[in-house]
Amino acid sequence: MCDVQGSRRGPLELRRPALVFWTIALATLALDQVTKSVVRASLAVGELRSFVPGVVDLTHVRNVGAAFGLLPGQQPVFIAVSVVVLVVLAGYWRRARPRLSVIVVALSLIAAGAVGNLIDRVLTGRVTDFLSFAFIDFPVFNVADSAIVCGTAVLIAWLLFAPAPPGPDGEDQE
Secondary structure (H helix, E strand, O other): OEOOOOOEOOOOEOOOHHHHHHHHHHHHHHHHHHHHHHHHHHOOOOOEEEEEOOOEEEEEEEEOOOHHHOOOOOHHHHHHHHHHHHHHHHHHHHHHOOOEHHHHHHHHHHHHHHHHHHHHHHHHOOEEEEEEEOOOOOOOEOHHHHHHHHHHHHHHHHHHHOOOOEOOOOOEOO
16 A cells, blocks of 8 residues: 555555544543542542443542552652653654554554653652452553553554564565
8 A cells, every 4th residue: 555655555554653542541531630630529538429320330439559459659650660661662663763553553552651650640649540340350441451452452453463473585484
């Protein structure tokens, strides 16, 4: 497929990857911050409400640890890790200039999730979690956590299962 300027793009390559990245990242960040704000305003800490009966509950939790409440009270470490992740993502973006839709979407989700939880940690010293599965015993989480997990899973799947890039002679590498 050729674009107007005559360069060849593959079927998974984006014409405007930065626009896609920022659109997904900002929409995910907005969803994260709005849902957390609604939960803080409408549910008391520890209160549980059924959202999808038997499937998803809303439970207001103040998480002072990492994902799933691990390592409570280590806010400076989590803030530093979030900043490092964002710097690494920015460095990768600048160096690699990714155009593959899979990579751009995954990076945008990871960045949005990191920023969403970073905002909570910096402003309140904790992260607001509120989503829980009613049918299994699983830690309470939020939209930012989901974005990080989904983005990371997509990257791992791509690294494991993506076709090998062509070698210098155009043949697939083994």
